[in-house]
Amino acid sequence: MNNSMKKGFRKSLATGGVVLSLCGTALVGVQAAVMIQHPSIVKADQVAPSSTNITVHKMMYDTKDAKFFEQNKIKNDGTDKSKELPDQITHYNPNTMGKVEFTLYDITDVVNEKFNDGKGLTGWTTSAADQQAMNGRVKYISESIQKSFNNAFDATHGVDPAKLTQEMSKNEYLAKAQKVATKAINSSGDVTFENVKAYDASKPQKYHYYAAVETKTPRGFVTPPSEPIIFVNPYTNPDGTGFLSTTHLYPKNKTQKLNFDLTKYVLWNADKEGGKKVPLAGAKFQLYRGEPGKGEKVGGVLTTDSKGKVTATNLIMGKYYFVEEPSEVAGDEADDQARAAISPIAKNDVRNKLTFEIGEDGIDPTKLQGSLVNYGPTNEEKKLTNGIGPNQSLHRGDFAHFNSKTVIPQNIMGSAWQIDATGTKSMTEPYHTFFTHDEPDDPKELKDVPAERHLVIKTPDGKVLEEGKDYQILNGSDSRWYVNYIVKGLSEADAKTLQDAANSHDNKKIEAAVKGLTTGSVSDLVAAQAGKKLTYDYDEVLTDDTPLDKRIVNNITLGWNDGSGYKEIHRHDDTVTYGVNFVKESSGFMGWGIAKQKLEGAQFAVQDLKTGKWFNGFKENGKKGEKDIDWVDNYSDVKAGILTSDKEGKFALQGFSEGDYKLREVKAPKGYQLMNETVNFKIGPHTNDQTLSNPIEIKNDEKTSMPFTGSQGLLQLGGILVAVVVVGGGTYIYVSQKKKKADK
Structure with missing residues (x-):
């Protein structure tokens, strides 16, 4: 290259200003203007490379720094500027923020077809008017591609991948363009396209024009995708002394970490809040990252607000699950009547269902929400109804008439949850274990006589449950008897296990059977009583050996398994004789x-x-x-x-x-x-x-002898005269006479 050519070449760079902007469209290359300014130059040996490498460095900054980059636009010259970037910007991390792919489109032929004046993007002089016209074309191309992106993006849902593909296929510059390659960025946020065509004598301006387009953007993390970069290849170095073998491009995005909103409700029993589902304030949750039961804590404990909501913030890619912790409003103890029962699907074990995942494709932010329902606790009451007095005493041999009330859990047919991130709105399986058993402390004092039990179970509105349809009686030993409510939809194996246990009259076998069911549910009538109380009326018998002044205790146990393990509560009442x-x-x-x-x-x-x-x-x-x-x-x-x-x-x-x-x-x-x-x-x-x-x-009083007729006056006078003698010695005579009678 002669000195005058070099001089003109450098001048074109200086006046034309080959500029890359991280904040928007990249406008490159006016090298061809030299040829237009000097038409007498004879073609010589090829100096420009036929191919180069293009490295895209995906950058990101937090949305809070958006204003900084509006005021401090970063320009580059195609060289590696990674060491000169401001602190507010970092390399995009696909391991935390999701997978990003770039597609390199060769738009040379499309540009020359669209702009058929032979100038393309480089056939211009260095005049200000020509430079403005050239920049206008680049801007037009960039805005056309950006419009396709905008049609597939909104700030609420992020980029819709399917819609983006559709929009790209219709774009006037990309639809007919030659797709060079589509590649994902590496863990450092970089991707390189090798051997990209550069100088080409067959092209009108002897250059190739490209669009580097972010065609895969993780939803939610990026707001919005980076703008397309339009550039010319090859690219002159900043000194104007040669060409870059690798051109470095720096698209960047505003990024954000994601949030998940979980709303907690409670469905109390009928006697509280009218049995309605209401938000539960004060519930506590811990977010974990990993597999249920094995994850690591993310942040601290979150407490639901007055609307029952907690928000987990700063979420990156990964698998997550929420665990409900005991609190003042929810607990896990079997017999806690003041608090709601923690849901079986909200515990730190493999049964946890409050799971969601943010994958490499990101996620629609509106899907990062869910809800969970806790339920009012089940309960059991027991009362002797026919006892006498404050101590409820009875006679030996009496019927002890008991009235028990069993609260049917609100989630007897399953616990509800919803995770929008997975599209899950579901219920757990119904209870497979729900029963009561009744027994005295000592069957020698109080006993069960099945034929004289007179059991009646009613719903609150007076419907009488049917044995065999709504419940099953299993009579054990030592006056223990069971009411099993799992009677519908039992597998053959479970049904046989129950029947064998009932026939055995063995407490251990019956207990194992009712606790070990894996199928079935309560009847429709019982299910309809969720949150309400079933009332038992039945009789037990005081034995004729019942001891005196001893509390004669009868017990009832309510046992259940909501899917998180077996629990039971105990109630009793007593009588005395x-x-x-x-x-x-x-x-x-x-x-x-x-x-x-x-x-x-x-x-x-x-x-x-x-x-x-x-x-x-x-x-x-x-x-x-x-x-x-x-x-x-x-x-x-x-x-x-x-x-x-x-x-x-x-x-x-x-x-x-x-x-x-x-x-x-x-x-x-x-x-x-x-x-x-x-x-x-x-x-x-x-x-x-x-x-x-x-x-x-x-x-x-001892009988007295009647006096003789006519002796009454004498007796009275004698009584007066001898009173002292009688009083003084009568006692001795009386005792002596009684002693003689006793000795006979």
Whole structure:
């Protein structure tokens, strides 16, 4: 190249200004203007390279720095500028922000077809007007391609890949262009296209024109894709002394990390919030990155706001899942009635369903949201309904009538969640385990008699559940019996397991069967009671060996598995029975209690003052298999219920409920007056123990001899004259006589 050519060449670079902008379109090359300015130059040897390499350095900056780059546009000259970039910009990282691909289009023929004046993009002089015209063409091409991008992009959803492909196929410059290659950037954010055509004598301006287009952009991370770069190849070095063997291009994007919104709801039982689903404030979540049960924590614990929402921020590529942590509003304890139950799909194990993934293609940001429903806790209540008094006492042999209430969980047919990122809106499987079992602490004191159980289970609106359709009874041993609600859709294997267990009457086998079901659900009628209470009414029997003053406990256990493991809660209620002890004795000398005697053979009838009925003993009840109490209307009808004092004057009542009673003597001991009044007494806590050592005394007066006729006045006078003697010595004589009678 001669000096005048070199001089003109350098001048063209200086005046034409070959410019690359990281902020927009790249305008390159006015080298061909030299040939136009010097038409007398004879063609010589080829100096420009026939091919070069094109390296695209994908850069990124945070959206918060957008204003900085608007005010500080970065220009380059095709050389490697990676060491000169400002701190606000970094190499794009596909490992965290998603996969990016560039397609290099050779648009030479399309440009020359569109602009058929023979100038293309380089056939211009160095005049300001020509430079402006050339820049206008480059801008027009760039804007045309950018418009296709804009048609496939919006700030809310990001780039729609399918729509972008469609738009590119219709673009006036790309549709007929020759696609050189499509390549993904490497982990450093770079991609190189090798041996790209450069100087070409067959082309009108002897150059190739290219568009470097970002044709694969991860959704969400990039806002928007980088602008296309239009450039000429080969490219003159900044000194104007030669050509670049590798041209460096620096497209850049505004990027953002992603956020995920999770909304927490609670569906309380019918007795709270009307059984409606409402946002739950105060719930706590921890985000993990990785596989459920094995992930690493991302950030700190998040707490739902008043709208039930938490937002996980600064998300990059990866697999994620949320775990709900115990909080003041939600817990995992089986018997926690104050808090909602943590969902089985929100725990840190393989069953977790609150998963989402941001892959190399990115994701529509609007999909990064989900919801989770927690449920009001299940519960069990148990109450003895026919007990007497504050301690709920009963008689031996009585039915103990219990009323139990079982809350059917709101999620009995499955727990709901929704993850828009995966398009999942689903329910877990229904409960495969849901049952109760009832048993006394000691079957020798309180027992179950299946034929006399009288079980009725009702819905809140009075519908009666059907055995065999809505529930199954399994009778075990030692008065334990089960109500199994998993009766619909059982597999043959599970159905057989249940039947075999029922036939065995073995508590362990029954327990294993109802806990181990893997199929089935509750009946439609029971499912319809979600969040409501089923009411049980049934009877158990106090035995005739029931001890006195001891709490006789009956238990009910509610067991379930919502998919996160077996849980159970226990409730109980109790009854008690009482007794009282009496002693029959004479009233003593002159009724003063002096030298009183224990009296054998006195007979009494007992009346319950509350009911007015008379006790007629405990009689065998074949259905119950125990003796139960018999009551009659009149004391004269009392036969088996007669209480007779023994030789120590003792008699007792045992196995009675708390209350007020009346004792009526129906036969006096020989030689004694029949009591002319009844005796009221109480039975209740500890009356048996208290009266064992200090029995209630029931006194009889001794019969007196009637005086002879006409002796009344004498007796009265004698009584007056000898009163002192009687008082002083009578006691001795009375005791001596009683002793002689007792010795006979």
